Amino acid sequence: xxxxxxxxxxxxxxxxxxxxxxxxxxxxxxxxxxxxxxxxxxxxxxxxxxxxxxxxxxxxxxxxxxxxxxxxxxxxxxxxxxxxxxxxxxxxxxxxxxxxxxxxxxxxxxxxxxxxxxxxxxxxxxxxxxxxxxxxxxxxxxxxxxxxxxxxxxxxxxxxxxxxxxxxxxxxxxxxxxxxxxxxxxxxxxxxxxxxxxxxxxxxxxxxxxxxxxxxxxxxxxxxxxxxxxxxxxxxxxxxxxxxxxxxxxxxxxxxxxxxxxxxxxxxxxxxxxxxxxxxxxxxxxxxxxxxxxxxxxxxxxxxxxxxxxxxxxxxxxxxxxxxxxxxxxxxxxxxxxxxxxxxxxxxxxxxxx
Numbered sequence: 305x306x307x308x309x310x311x312x313x314x315x316x317x318x319x320x321x322x323x324x325x326x327x328x329x330x331x332x333x334x335x336x337x338x339x340x341x342x343x344x345x346x347x348x349x350x351x352x353x354x355x356x357x358x359x360x361x362x363x364x365x366x367x368x369x370x371x372x373x374x375x376x377x378x379x380x381x382x383x384x385x386x387x388x389x390x391x392x393x394x395x396x397x398x399x400x401x402x403x404x405x406x407x408x409x410x411x412x413x414x415x416x417x418x419x420x421x422x423x424x425x426x427x428x429x430x431x432x433x434x435x436x437x438x439x440x441x442x443x444x445x446x447x448x449x450x451x452x453x454x455x456x457x458x459x460x461x462x463x464x465x466x467x468x469x470x471x472x473x474x475x476x477x478x479x480x481x482x483x484x485x486x487x488x489x490x491x492x493x494x495x496x497x498x499x500x501x502x503x504x505x506x507x508x509x510x511x512x513x514x515x516x517x518x519x520x521x522x523x524x525x526x527x528x529x530x531x532x533x534x535x536x537x538x539x540x541x542x543x544x545x546x547x548x549x550x551x552x553x554x555x556x557x558x559x560x561x562x563x564x565x566x567x568x569x570x571x572x573x574x575x576x577x578x579x580x581x582x583x584x585x586x587x588x589x590x591x592x593x594x595x596x597x598x599x600x601x602x603x604x605x606x607x608x609x610x611x612x613x614x615x616x617x618x619x620x621x622x623x624x625x626x627x628x629x630x631x632x633x634x635x636x637x638x639x640x641x642x643x644x645x646x647x648x649x650x651x652x653x654x655x656x657x658x
Contacts, residue, residue, distance in 0.1 A: 305366050305460040305493045306331045307352060312361030314347055321347045323517045332491040336498055336508035343514040345497045346465055352495060353463050354378045365460060381459030383450050385466040389438040395449050396421055396434040402457040424452040444475040464496035480507050501541050505529060513537055535651050538576045545621050547575040547645060577645035582623035585642045586633060593642035596621060601637055603630060612643060
């Protein structure tokens with residue numbers, strides 16, 4: 305089941321939640337709606353589900369206009385952040401609920417419902433917990449039951465609103481791995497909302513990055529991380545260091561070797577560099593190296609995180625190096641070293657990107 309969102313806009317009082325959203329989601333695709341709080345991602349998900357009405361635009365499922373259809377008629381499965389399980393029902397009855405309340409003409413018989421529920425319990429690896437109540441389950445188990453309940457009615461589309469947001473970090477990571485595997489085995493078109501960059505990049509086939517009600521970029525996890533469309537995307541998808549400079553004689557001048565440019569003579573620019581692209585030396589090996597003082601070292605795990613302050617302008621820099629490099633350099637807090645960006649991206653006015 306493909307989903308096409310055409311020119312969708314939504315305003316709450318004077319707040320513009322969504323502005324002219326256009327998005328095509330392929331059949332069987334797992335897509336993440338990623339963005340900060342207030343970016344419009346949950347509003348868009350609810351409009352797809354039919355739980356919210358757009359002021360303008362259309363929602364198309366497999367070429368059929370669903371804009372005016374109710375949530376029930378759209379046959380969408382919805383999984384909420386806080387599970388929304390029925391506390392007085394067993395795991396079995398929670399999953400069976402949607403099947404039991406179907407209209408009598410299409411409602412499965414008792415045996416068919418039993419078979420369907422146990423099929424889903426096997427799918428979510430929880431067959432032995434059929435007779436337990438939600439209060440007897442962990443958060444991760446409850447979320448898997450909520451997902452099984454959503455799948456019971458065989459929805460055309462599965463929508464998940466921050467499904468792992470209420471869980472601790474270890475459980476979230478386990479469930480992300482489980483959801484990827486589940487989606488491979490049960491390839492239903494799925495859209496999930498998250499503000500967790502790692503979660504989106506880890507799980508989704510494609511990521512849709514929203515900001516202030518608009519789409520900033522759409523692409524695979526690799527595309528949006530390695531080739532961010534603009535400074536917002538670059539900043540949002542991880543820690544970043546900023547180096548100010550100018551375009552001069554077709555070159556970027558940041559106190560480091562410049563990148564070629566077709567224009568922008570004399571324009572101020574900002575270079576964006578990830579912490580893992582910062583090189584550290586004990587002595588300057590060229591004018592591009594910047595004298596800096598180490599203010600903090602976190603040497604836990606294979607990657608050592610280092611915070612520095614530039615000696616020339618007081619600007620903070622974050623670096624990440626291997627433990628092997630850290631030991632070889634013998635770095636210590638308050639030590640003066642020299643750094644340079646090994647790789648960087650530059651955005652200049654008129655949307656010209658180097």
